[in-house]
Amino acid sequence: MPTRRGLLDCVERYAAAAPLADARMVPAGTLDVPIGSPAWPHPARPRPGTGRVPADDVRAAVVLQEDAGLPAAVEWVVERTPSLGAAAREAGLLATEFPLLVVDDPVELMLPAGVRLYVVGAEDPALPHYQHLLETAFAPHHTGPDHADPDPEDLEGPSDARAGVLRERVASGRTVVMVALEDGEPVGVGSHHPVDVDGTEITEITGVASSPRRRGRGVGAGLASALVAQARETADMVFLTAGDDDVARVYERVGFAWLGSTGVAARPPHG
Incomplete structure (x- = not known):
């Protein structure tokens, strides 16, 4: 490496x-x-x-x-x-x-029993819903005492324009979306975005999230492991930016190593 x-x-x-x-x-x-x-x-x-x-x-x-x-x-x-x-x-x-x-020494982790993975196709009618979960990390509009998952019918999806861009990116292979399902319901989502850089494929993993009710069961780590395995079928380098140090330690479990820091600057809220 x-x-x-x-x-x-x-x-x-x-x-x-x-x-x-x-x-x-x-x-x-x-x-x-x-x-x-x-x-x-x-x-x-x-x-x-x-x-x-x-x-x-x-x-x-x-x-x-x-x-x-x-x-x-x-x-x-x-x-x-x-x-x-x-x-x-x-x-x-x-x-x-x-x-x-960055992925250093990938580790294969098993998903909980009853959870299955699949790569989402561009024509999948649920793709806008999965995109919403990628962007909101399963955040409900309100959190009840039992922290139940929101009803999919109550969730706003991405705009039609954004959903259209996502479909085009999935169809062209520029975005790969993977979903974990349990009893027919999504319990985890993640994506990566391959780019050819001077003849070498590099990809960034983004948006890995699991349902609040399933956290602590290894869904997120198992999904990240599967995304890495799928990405490495063609990519020479796989990297990501973690939300915080605790999340970074989860990624270390699936073979990532700390490389540095990503700086992000944006308008302050209400700024």
Whole structure:
């Protein structure tokens, strides 16, 4: 496996290549801003190899995004562009760091009895519902005393435009969605997004979540393990950004290793 520096280079090259099929790239100083459909936005990122990013470049990127109807968002590899967090905060964004992990020594974990997995097809009528679960991590509109799962009929799905983009991405192989079912109901979802980077396939796992009622049974870890196995059938590198240190430790159980940190900056709530 490449050195840590080489792996961080791979993450940056993946991030630069991932938006190209969806958006045109507009420079904002040291940042590249993908301008495309609001149904599937990509964050602005520092150009690979960029050292220092001034706050004015972040402000310029935000203007481009908001003029295009896109959310103000910047992401970066902290170890490669350490100045960007302070620049984002100076520009009025809320900046946070999250664990960045890469598959090192994958471990196959079994799912609980009665839970089965399948890869979702582009024509599956439930795909918009699975997309909603990917984006909300099974969050109910309200939490009752028994923390029951929400009724699928009560959940809002993604917009028609976003559902259409997702179907196209699944059909073209640019997004792979996997769902875990128990008694016909989804109890876990996850996805990954393969990109050809200079002849090497790299993929990012996103949105792995399990039903609150099934947590602690190993559904999430088993699903992550299955996603890694499926992704590694064609990908040379698999990575992800974890929501926090506790989640990162779950991924370590399935063979991920800590690589660094992902910086994420966005408008503060009600900002």
